[in-house]
Amino acid sequence: MAELVGNLLVAQSGGPTSVINASVAGVITEAGKHECIEEIYGGLNGILGILNEDLIDLNDEKDRAIKGMVYTPAAALGTCRYKIDFKKKPEPAAQDMDRLFEVFKAHNIRFFFYAGGNDSQDTSHKIHEEAVKRGYDLRVIGVPKTIDNDLPHTDSCPGYGSAIKYCAVTAMEVGIDVGSMATDDGSCCIIEVMGRSAGWIAAGTVLAKRGEPANPPHLILLPEIQYNVDAILAKVKETVAAYKYCIMVVGEGIRDDKGEEIGVDKTRLDAFGHPVLSGAAECIAEFIQGKLNTKTRTVKLGYAQRAAAHFASAIDAKNAFACGEAAVKAAAEGKSGFMVKIVREYVPDEKGGQTVKWSTGLQPLADIANVEHFVPRDWVSEDGFLPNEKFVEYARPLIEGEVKPVMEGGLPKYSVLEKSRVEKTLPARA
């Protein structure tokens, strides 16, 4: 096969993470090592920007800015929730696909990397298939990203380790605070974290316990498990009786024993048609105050948990960077239609124990798209209220080490790209 030579395009999609820019930095850094890659372009705001021919020249960025991306949260290229939806909207989807390949041809894009979660891997898969169908020589590699950690086949998703490191330190700190105020009256605090259907983030806060039952959080509720509200209240009562306080972490999408989401407002829908959830913690707090008469406060971390790069995991950032590098290597080797996955291997350490050796692998995009990976039931206690040792063994290595952002005047100095625009050559999108 004659070597493919052309330009590279990288874009980001969906909700950002603390380390999604590290993956882009990995792509840019590795791309510079391959002669088959000529220009390195970024697509602004994901697929949406590419459709609008909004491309920037990443070779024009300062080296300092690219290096700073490793510890800069959010999507430095901009992101979107736009989806090319062949199922629900076949006609606009077909038009989008035509336009996409016009843009690819106009700018001789031959290497395309898309960092995102389930929906974005689905998009990458469709683009790969279209390229084959159209006979357009294109290498498409998906780069995993999501704090939700719900992509299958990869050990974990870049962004997840940082999210749980931040959520765990928050549960730890809020726990010490509430514990230090606990008098005989007892008090409770509920921390609501993201996780619409998978409970990986909520489960990750178990690391704050360090194996001590008395340490917070005392109860962790996952969307995968259905809970009887009276059983929740009984657990809270038991915990307050034992420790005078109770810290509970809930995933936003937790459900009651009828399968109904707790505290959901079904009248509001997001861009993908999911109901907007915001009330799980508030809803349970009302029950505890009303039925147990125990003072209860809530914390809702919201977007902070996916953007808290000031306390990101060094391992997570390293794996995110490695995923970007591996994507480019695979494409340069002629591969297409894969997602990079993170691979964990346990190897003996110097102290006679074992340590984790991280590497990457490739998985066909066809295996990934729209498959959700959940917390295994046997990684959670029988009563469903706490992840167990199996989960801890899995999650602990993901939060190791601290990213060190450059600080200025007491706050991180995050990287900002100059975004030098690539000249448009096509008529505006219809």
Add this chain to the structure above:
Amino acid sequence: MAELVGNLLVAQSGGPTSVINASVAGVITEAGKHECIEEIYGGLNGILGILNEDLIDLNDEKDRAIKGMVYTPAAALGTCRYKIDFKKKPEPAAQDMDRLFEVFKAHNIRFFFYAGGNDSQDTSHKIHEEAVKRGYDLRVIGVPKTIDNDLPHTDSCPGYGSAIKYCAVTAMEVGIDVGSMATDDGSCCIIEVMGRSAGWIAAGTVLAKRGEPANPPHLILLPEIQYNVDAILAKVKETVAAYKYCIMVVGEGIRDDKGEEIGVDKTRLDAFGHPVLSGAAECIAEFIQGKLNTKTRTVKLGYAQRAAAHFASAIDAKNAFACGEAAVKAAAEGKSGFMVKIVREYVPDEKGGQTVKWSTGLQPLADIANVEHFVPRDWVSEDGFLPNEKFVEYARPLIEGEVKPVMEGGLPKYSVLEKSRVEKTLPARA
């Protein structure tokens, strides 16, 4: 005057902060240098524990644990919201005061330090006056503490710098995240921070802007100022039109132009009889979504903002420690009835600019008790939506430097006291 010799008692009160333990570490460290101080005791859970004769021997703690208190959040000695309230409950208050002096006498307490906010300084003041009245030789010094920063006469309150450093980094990170997702539809995020009547914490997030109008947060609403809801909506609309997104920070106690608290639930009261506020952000979010049709999400930091020692301000921790030291020095010099205050002085630096030199002073407790210090009106823009340069000049030095907690397995290893109990000698409290 013959030198007073006896035992020291230190206790913590009210809502904890990230650095209140640094003040206790300052007390303990300085106490070791004075021969007039024999035993160093800690009172568990503030006044409430002292009334129950729950004292611990701080000389029994490991040196490592005391040193670790500098970066350990929450109240290591435990705290309470219990108030000796002569106004509302004169009889129980008089009984409490009798009991307190019984405990003092039983353990030869001659040096008493109470770290807390307005209510606690009031308690310290009353104890000082009672000691004089009763002819019991006691040195009482208040140590300032509160993330609310609402104590008068002190430049700032230990705990405040760390709270705004954390809230500012959160506003910065959430802002970059939301900004990176902003498409033509626009979106908004409202971050709710503590501050029932004083807006110091909300105001402090202005530091995330670094002087750039385009940087988040774009709007900051303070409880000191009344806001017309339509004017808020107009500002949001204007901001989204300019930047495609809007980050708003609100103090929990913000009020509308009728003086009504926005989103307050008057049916719930806390231990001091204040209404429980939890809804300011949610309430405004509903308005924005309903009237502007702009996607709006909320973040409620809650207890996390006063406990986030993983990102505490080094200057704040240093000042907190210095307040503890200064309290002991003052008492050893024979002073009583004062609160330590933080003093700021601008001195020329090497680069021809100026730098802040921090020291401490003393203020009579009579001047402090129950006086609330608010954000000056002329430190906020005329329209009330952003703190101005005067505020920034004040707040910027308070967030400088980072506390470095010892890390273990990716999370801070906070200090835990062994709490070796001092033997009780009195009958149990009635």
